[in-house]
Amino acid sequence: MDSPDNGAYMVAAYIVTAVVVLGYAVMLYLRIRKEKRRNT
């Protein structure tokens, strides 16, 4: 049995995951840095 050719969906899902997780991590880091500046 041949496997379906659907690798593009997998690539899209892994890219979305990386973008959202990394994006949120960077956003949190920048928000904390900004808050630290405002606190000093």
Added chain:
Amino acid sequence: MTRRERALTTAHRGTIITGIALLGLVGVYVRALMFTPMERSQGLAQKIFYVHAPVAWAALLAFGITGLLSLLYLMLRDRKLDLIAAASAEVGVAFAVVMLTTGPLWGKPVWGTWWTWDARLTSTLFTFLLFVGYLVLRGALTDFEVRGRFSAVLGVMALVLVPFIHVTVYWFRTLHPDPVVMKPEAPSLPSVMLVTLLTSMAVCTLLYVGFIMQRYALAVLRDVREEEAAGGLS
């Protein structure tokens, strides 16, 4: 140690844990894409499972913790509980965005449709929207007591919704597959796939811990600044 100094320490530790978890995520990608065999009938799309299921676990864990802490806040009125509950809700929404994006990306090639209004998918979307509303509500209210009480009433609904989402695949006819790990019987996966899945779940849990520590520290830093500003005005 002052409240501000404690928050800065928590933020620093949270950043380190997040960094370790992100490296772990790179490891999961390498293992899932290069060292885990492809499932023949579903093709490469089956590998979406290694990010979708762990992220869904982290999102529901986050919402569940928000629900639990909201209930405790309503009983104890401890400000710390409210701030951690809110931090967990925001992190849960971030994970839920991934869950609700990767799910349809798996559904289209495997089910033949991006979305279906069955019990599992609909209740998950409802929970996501509820917590988006939770965050909007918190942003709209300025008085701490009112904000804490109103959002806790909304947050406590997660205590019903999260277990409900888990059992929907048993109670209703749904396209969504049954759990492969979180069930009374032994996991129904070959060991090489199971190790990838469990590693990914551990990494997502670590990411959740790192994120929530940072988000909580941020909330405390804001709280301290607002308190100091209010003290300066009075």
